Amino acid sequence: MSSLPVSFMSMRKVIPSSQRHIKKVISSLVVILMTIGATGCAIEPVAMSPQTAERLKSQPPIRFLLTFDDGPARPRTDNSTLSILGTLARNPLQPGVKALFFVQTRSADAGETEFGRDILRREVDEGHLLGFHTATPHHANHRFLSPDAFEQTLNDGIADIVSIQGSPPKLVRPPFWNYDKRTFAAYQLRGMHMLLTDLSANDGKIYGIKGSLRRRSNMLHLLTAVRERIAAGELPAVDGSIPVVVSFHDINSYTADHMAEYLQILMDCAQAVQLPTAVKPFYDDKAALERAALARSVRDSTQAVRLPGFWNWLWE
Ligand SMILES: [Zn+2]
Numbered sequence: 001m002s003s004l005p006v007s008f009m010s011m012r013k014v015i016p017s018s019q020r021h022i023k024k025v026i027s028s029l030v031v032i033l034m035t036i037g038a039t040g041c042a043i044e045p046v047a048m049s050p051q052t053a054e055r056l057k058s059q060p061p062i063r064f065l066l067t068f069d070d071g072p073a074r075p076r077t078d079n080s081t082l083s084i085l086g087t088l089a090r091n092p093l094q095p096g097v098k099a100l101f102f103v104q105t106r107s108a109d110a111g112e113t114e115f116g117r118d119i120l121r122r123e124v125d126e127g128h129l130l131g132f133h134t135a136t137p138h139h140a141n142h143r144f145l146s147p148d149a150f151e152q153t154l155n156d157g158i159a160d161i162v163s164i165q166g167s168p169p170k171l172v173r174p175p176f177w178n179y180d181k182r183t184f185a186a187y188q189l190r191g192m193h194m195l196l197t198d199l200s201a202n203d204g205k206i207y208g209i210k211g212s213l214r215r216r217s218n219m220l221h222l223l224t225a226v227r228e229r230i231a232a233g234e235l236p237a238v239d240g241s242i243p244v245v246v247s248f249h250d251i252n253s254y255t256a257d258h259m260a261e262y263l264q265i266l267m268d269c270a271q272a273v274q275l276p277t278a279v280k281p282f283y284d285d286k287a288a289l290e291r292a293a294l295a296r297s298v299r300d301s302t303q304a305v306r307l308p309g310f311w312n313w314l315w316e
Contacts, residue, residue, distance in 0.1 A: 044272060045273075045274060046272050046273045048231075052228065056231050060237045060240055061242070062242045062275050062276070063244065063282070064266050064282050065244065065246065065283055065289060065292050065293060066088075067101070067195070068248050068250035069133055069204070069247060069248070070102075070104055070107075070133065070204070070249050070250065071101055071103055071104070071251055072103065072104075072110050072111055073119075074107075075253075080250055080251060080252060080253045081123075081251070082119065082122075083257070083259070084259050087256075087259040087263075088259070091259070091260045091263055092260065093263045094263075094280060094282050096284050097282040098128050098129070098282075099128050099129070099283075100171065100293055101123050101128055101129070101130055102132065102133035103133055104133050104135070105120070105134075105156070105164075106135045106137060106156060106157075107139075117164065120164045124165050127285075128286070129289055129293075130161050130164065130165050131169050131170075131173060131195065131293075132158065132171070132173075132192060133157075134153065134175055140153070140175060141174075141178050142174055142175060142178070142179070143182075154186060158192075168192075170193060170294065171192060171194075171195050171297065172187045172193070172194050173194070173196070176311065177308070177311045177315070178311070178315055179194065179301065181302070184301035185301070193293075194298045195298070196305055197246065198223075198244050199223060199245070200309065201218070201219075201246075201248045202308060202309050203248055203254065204252075215258070216269070219265050219266060220269045223266075223270065224273050226275075238291055239292070240278070243292035245296055247308065263282070
């Protein structure tokens with residue numbers, strides 16, 4: 001990390017010489033920054049109190065429950081959702097990983113098209129689970145829709161998912177992580193349980209963030225907080241392990257390009273915070289995945305929750 005100021009200084013020195021030099025320096029700077037991002041927190045164990053260590057002894061191992069929001073992705077070539085499906089199926093850590101996709105069934109030029117529906121069908125065919133996110137052309141906040149439009153989007157989204165999956169969605173993730181008593185009750189009335197997240201890649205494209213140079217340190221920081229909650233007995237065990245919910249956005253091509261690396265980062269961070277993982281650290285069975293997600297869903301709209309990034313601050 002200490003090389004960074006030196007590079008800035010050397011960049012200032014060479015700027016007058018030639019454009020080629022500038023390009024070279026900028027590209028080395030990018031490489032340095034990327035290296036810092038990727039190795040920002042190597043697998044140094046994260047210290048914990050003796051009390052936490054003692055309490056963790058009686059807790060089962062964790063299992064990562066991968067979720068993806070906002071898909072299907074729009075591009076007809078190099079489609080990031082399809083790329084992610086490929087990585088989940090084939091990667092060095094655990095082939096055949098199954099995930100929960102919170103989909104936008106009528107997103108403009110994506111979910112609303114035959115191409116988009118084909119992707120959703122493929123997700124189901126490959127053993128993944130669909131949850132509801134939106135059924136509007138854009139990423140509409142459910143709280144700000146008129147009562148009629150909200151009703152319509154719920155009916156449309158559920159019908160769309162039934163037509164693709166053969167069964168209604170049991171899980172919902174509200175756009176912008178935003179909900180209130182009314183929207184929460186409407187989800188419940190339709191048999192949908194709201195799932196938030198423990199770890200977030202903070203890769204939502206909507207907010208203008210595509211790449212993440214802090215992807216490793218961010219996950220480590222979040223998982224350290226999860227460790228304390230596990231030690232405090234706050235997270236339920238399901239089928240012998242504690243599901244830890246992880247959120248990505250499959251419409252983000254950066255996320256898609258780094259998916260295998262993200263899986264490794266999760267394993268590295270678990271090791272660093274000294275949380276043992278299940279023999280199969282990721283879910284590989286749709287039914288088990290659904291049981292785990294339901295167990296982690298929010299029970300009550302008045303329950304205090306932790307939202308990723310700045311969302312708690314914004315919605316409070
Ligand atoms: Zn979203």
